[in-house]
Amino acid sequence: MKKSKSSAAAAGKQPHAQNGHVLPSKLAKYLDPEASWDKDQLLDAVHWIRQVVGLVCGLLWGAIPLVGAVWIALFLTISTGIIYWYYAYLLKIDEEDFGGHGALLQEGLFASFTLFLWQLLTSVRAMTTSALAALQH
Numbered sequence: 001m002k003k004s005k006s007s008a009a010a011a012g013k014q015p016h017a018q019n020g021h022v023l024p025s026k027l028a029k030y031l032d033p034e035a036s037w038d039k040d041q042l043l044d045a046v047h048w049i050r051q052v053v054g055l056v057c058g059l060l061w062g063a064i065p066l067v068g069a070v071w072i073a074l075f076l077t078i079s080t081g082i083i084y085w086y087y088a089y090l091l092k093i094d095e096e097d098f099g100g101h102g103a104l105l106q107e108g109l110f111a112s113f114t115l116f117l118w119q120l121l122t123s124v125r126a127m128t129t130s131a132l133a134a135l136q137h
Contacts, residue, residue: 033092042091042098046083047108053079054112055119062123075116080105 029035030045057075061067087093087104095101 050108050112058119
């Protein structure tokens, strides 16, 4: 029996374990240094990793609350460091194939920074509002 092109293509794109079964997570490609990447896929992955880092750091900085230029600079350093580690050490890709370090390290930076600041400000505002309400009662 002959497989159709669509089913053969779908089967070829699924990550397989040694026994031929599909790996449990579709996210396995994002952690596999042997996976093939095109430029758009890698830039999308970098973009969304940055958004998660921005959200988490914004929540953490706002909950403590850590405000000021030093903490903003620390966020930018952490975000850039995670992205560099991801593509240089985890995926082990040649950055020149994807536009160089500048293109990869810049991808999603401004959107992530905006999300970080928004989350930081709303978290600090929520904590301040609840503290003031507690003092009034």
